């Protein structure tokens with residue numbers, strides 16, 4: 001996250017998290033915006049809609065892997081029954097898929113503690129209410145925190161921690177940042193603790209492109225919502241209709257890129273940031289990278305962050321990977 005708090009000459013709004021991100025991103029060449037800006041209330045709702053789209057196979061496929069293999073995954077994380085597991089999830093949201101794993105832990109050891117970490121409070125409240133009603137042996141502790149900037153302590157209480165980082169959220173970080181994130185997790189847990197990582201696989205280009213440019217235009221609305229957010233929160237004058245949603249496969253970097261392309265030469269003001277921006281026709285704002293990983297790439301990332309891959313599960317088409325790793 002960019003921080004401009006030490007530059008006093010800039011407008012006050014440029015020193016808030018959203019303001020500084022927008023200021024730095026839109027005054028850079030090429031123009032960029034960070035993907036975390038997508039997730040205001042409307043953006044989070046649109047992302048939920050994306051996960052139900054026929055083209056967006058990621059959520060469905062990972063859920064399928066958990067439905068089929070949850071007991072096996074939890075058994076593989078066991079240290080011979082010496083210590084029960086305590087579950088921790090980064091970016092838990094409403095923790096919908098997580099229930100499948102929590103049920104498997106509950107079947108194995110009875111009582112389960114689940115620390116659910118997310119930047120927003122409301123999905124955590126929903127998660128706690130639902131999980132404790134559906135699986136009474138699970139106790140959910142919600143924690144509002146930004147795991148990308150460090151999450152303080154991860155309590156063990158004499159148990160073996162299992163950190164869940166699922167949904168291929170790791171793919172929205174640049175490789176160096178992703179590695180730092182995993183290293184930070186490793187630094188907060190102990191030898192023998194477990195990490196369960198969900199990461200989307202490299203696959204045929206057309207499948208990937210469809211997943212990020214769906215027929216119904218939900219991903220386009222999700223992408224353009226960042227402009228609506230800037231208009232509302234920072235007094236921007238973006239006309240979202242004058243930008244086109246673009247999804248591209250970048251083979252060299254093994255990532256899907258999302259851009260917003262200016263359909264005409266235009267000027268846009270952002271009052272709170274005292275910015276007057278010019279866009280050439282065809283110029284883009286790069287809004288997201290979604291990295292796709294081979295098994296080898298994940299293995300190497302884990303090795304470089306203090307983990308050893310124990311086992312990996314995938315679906316019949318090998319479209320998504322779930323990786324169990326041990327802290328070494």
Ligand code: AVI
Nearest residue numbers: 050167168169171172219290
């Ligand atoms: C949250 N994240 C894993 C999604 C992805 O697939 O990279 C965000 C997303 N962007 C467009 N569609 C979904």
